[in-house]
Amino acid sequence: MTASVNALHPVAAYRRIAVFGGVYSNALALEATLEDARRREVEAVFCLGDMGGFGPHPDRVFPLLRAGAVLSLQGNYDESLASGRDDCGCGYTDPRDNHFARISYAYTFAHTSAENKAWLGSLPRHRRVQLGGSGVLMCHGSPRGVNEFLWESTTPNGLLRRLFRDHAADVILCTHTGIKWHRALPEGRHLVNVGAIGRPENDGSPRVWYTLLTAGAELEVEFVPVRYDQSMLARQMDAEGLPPEFSETIRTGWWTTCLESLPARERARGRF
Amino acid sequence: MRDMVPVLEARGTRVPSAPFVRFSTLWVQVTGTWCNLQCVHCLNASGPRDPWLKPLCAERVRHAIRESEALGVKDIYFTGGEPFLHREILLLLGFALAAAPTTVLTNGAAISEATIAALASLARDAPYSLEIRVSLDDVDPEGNDRVRGRGAWARAVRTIRRLHAHGLLPIVAATEDPGGEGQVGPGLYGRLRDFLVGLGIDKPRVKILPLFPVGRLASRGGDLLSEEMLDGFDRARLQCAEARVVADGGVYACPILAGLPGARLSAGDLEESFRPAPLSHPGCVTCYETGMTCRNA
Numbered sequence: 001m002t003a004s005v006n007a008l009h010p011v012a013a014y015r016r017i018a019v020f021g022g023v024y025s026n027a028l029a030l031e032a033t034l035e036d037a038r039r040r041e042v043e044a045v046f047c048l049g050d051m052g053g054f055g056p057h058p059d060r061v062f063p064l065l066r067a068g069a070v071l072s073l074q075g076n077y078d079e080s081l082a083s084g085r086d087d088c089g090c091g092y093t094d095p096r097d098n099h100f101a102r103i104s105y106a107y108t109f110a111h112t113s114a115e116n117k118a119w120l121g122s123l124p125r126h127r128r129v130q131l132g133g134s135g136v137l138m139c140h141g142s143p144r145g146v147n148e149f150l151w152e153s154t155t156p157n158g159l160l161r162r163l164f165r166d167h168a169a170d171v172i173l174c175t176h177t178g179i180k181w182h183r184a185l186p187e188g189r190h191l192v193n194v195g196a197i198g199r200p201e202n203d204g205s206p207r208v209w210y211t212l213l214t215a216g217a218e219l220e221v222e223f224v225p226v227r228y229d230q231s232m233l234a235r236q237m238d239a240e241g242l243p244p245e246f247s248e249t250i251r252t253g254w255w256t257t258c259l260e261s262l263p264a265r266e267r268a269r270g271r272f
Numbered sequence: 273m274r275d276m277v278p279v280l281e282a283r284g285t286r287v288p289s290a291p292f293v294r295f296s297t298l299w300v301q302v303t304g305t306w307c308n309l310q311c312v313h314c315l316n317a318s319g320p321r322d323p324w325l326k327p328l329c330a331e332r333v334r335h336a337i338r339e340s341e342a343l344g345v346k347d348i349y350f351t352g353g354e355p356f357l358h359r360e361i362l363l364l365l366g367f368a369l370a371a372a373p374t375t376v377l378t379n380g381a382a383i384s385e386a387t388i389a390a391l392a393s394l395a396r397d398a399p400y401s402l403e404i405r406v407s408l409d410d411v412d413p414e415g416n417d418r419v420r421g422r423g424a425w426a427r428a429v430r431t432i433r434r435l436h437a438h439g440l441l442p443i444v445a446a447t448e449d450p451g452g453e454g455q456v457g458p459g460l461y462g463r464l465r466d467f468l469v470g471l472g473i474d475k476p477r478v479k480i481l482p483l484f485p486v487g488r489l490a491s492r493g494g495d496l497l498s499e500e501m502l503d504g505f506d507r508a509r510l511q512c513a514e515a516r517v518v519a520d521g522g523v524y525a526c527p528i529l530a531g532l533p534g535a536r537l538s539a540g541d542l543e544e545s546f547r548p549a550p551l552s553h554p555g556c557v558t559c560y561e562t563g564m565t566c567r568n569a
């Protein structure tokens with residue numbers, strides 16, 4: 001264990017935390033997630049970034065994050081919005097993915113207040129906490145890149161060993177791909193992609209997921225499904241003139257866009 | 273170090289270089305320039321006779337994969353030439369897949385039904401994703417075969433169908449001339465996508481690559497990169513900042529440079545090749561201008 005990594009900079013210590021990522025302007029799912037986490041008596045709630053994109057009315061998520069005292073990181077989307085970049089920095093290379101990403105980014109940029117953009121700009125890129133005996137590093141994409149995708153089927157153990165070593169962490173938490181997964185390596189090392197609460201994870205169910213982490217003899221990782229009023233969200237998206245492909249995903253749980261960044265194995269599980 | 277080839281001399285000014293940021297991608301030039309096709313736009317002038325770059329022996333490939341795994345590689349790509357001409361390709365893909373997600377680039381012309389079934393079982397049992405990228409330059413057989421040789425279209429399409437039938441989700445890769453007539457990108461992309469859907473492929477995957485002024489198109493080669501052109505450009509975005517290629521005779525910065533005199537970064541040791549790569553080739557201009565990546569996404 002590398003619990004003493006931050007001996008010079010003491011970090012906050014917890015026994016039980018809730019962590020999520022990818023809010024994607026889904027205020028309804030965020031509300032449901034925060035309520036669920038509160039019921040489970042977590043000591044703190046963390047968000048690994050990407051507050052906007054995809055969903056309607058981006059400014060609706062910020063009051064919820066503040067009221068819920070959510071400790072947030074800056075994702076690639078947040079960084080782009082805060083710095084006035086002309087694209088979301090999602091790292092897509094496919095023309096169809098980029099077409100939809102541009103629509104979503106232009107809408108989100110136009111509907112996020114200057115004040116909220118400034119707040120996104122003030123967020124940290126990483127955060128370290130202590131969870132029982134484990135030193136935890138939180139990031140958005142990966143510890144080395146805000147828009148690096150860590151998919152389950154394309155993240156080899158050799159790379160994970162290097163990340164744990166280079167970044168002096170026992171546990172790495174990330175998001176950015178939108179699909180949750182967890183892998184335990186020897187000596188108490190864990191990589192947890194906490195998934196996203198803003199968009200279902202391409203499994204044909206409209207529910208979304210967040211992660212509970214509990215310290216103990218062994219770190220306990222539990223993925224928690226969240227149900228919310230997805231029909232209402234889809235209606236709001238349609239009313240805002242967002243592409244019907246987006247609201248279809250919210251209604252059905254199948255991804256219709258951003259498909260080309262999916263590796264073969266993850267792509268095979270979806271419908272499109 | 274004795275046998276390192278000197279870097280191409282600059283035309284009066286200093287040759288710019290790309291920093292080595294980290295090791296993410298291993299390319300294996302497994303068959304060198306040995307290929308069953310002889311495409312007019314081939315990046316490294318591959319062909320059926322007398323490959324100027326020799327294939328790698330299986331032990332050399334396994335050594336590179338072991339070395340890469342220890343160095344924390346993120347993904348592995350097999351290219352050539354035509355990788356499926358290598359007698360041990362299935363064993364090597366299996367070996368690579370035990371270490372990292374693996375992609376194999378193929379023209380699809382020499383893959384039997386039995387090989388595809390073996391690939392499907394490899395993909396099912398491997399801990400990581402196996403990607404098969406099939407080159408097809410046009411939805412129209414004539415247009416494709418003008419570039420890739422007679423009969424290439426039919427054989428590639430048959431392979432794409434078979435891969436799909438085995439649940440392997442092939443990525444169809446096409447080359448497009450960025451300076452060519454008409455629309456860049458979306459035109460060809462859309463045509464290929466619609467074509468695949470028409471074949472009954474419900475998860476169409478298309479990758480468009482720009483045409484490089486290298487290999488058989490070397491005569492089109494224009495300027496080289498200069499420090500002035502790169503002023504203000506983030507060189508860490510170039511793929512040679514995080515990839516290395518193992519080919520016969522040494523380690524190189526990218527698949528296009530593999531085997532070229534002056535481009536070798538080490539005689540064989542991967543870690544020794546982790547140093548700035550000279551951007552001294554006309555192909556470097558295409559990477560710089562298009563921001564392209566040879567990776568899948």
Ligand SMILES: [Fe+2]
Nearest residue numbers: 050075076176
């Ligand atoms: Fe992201």
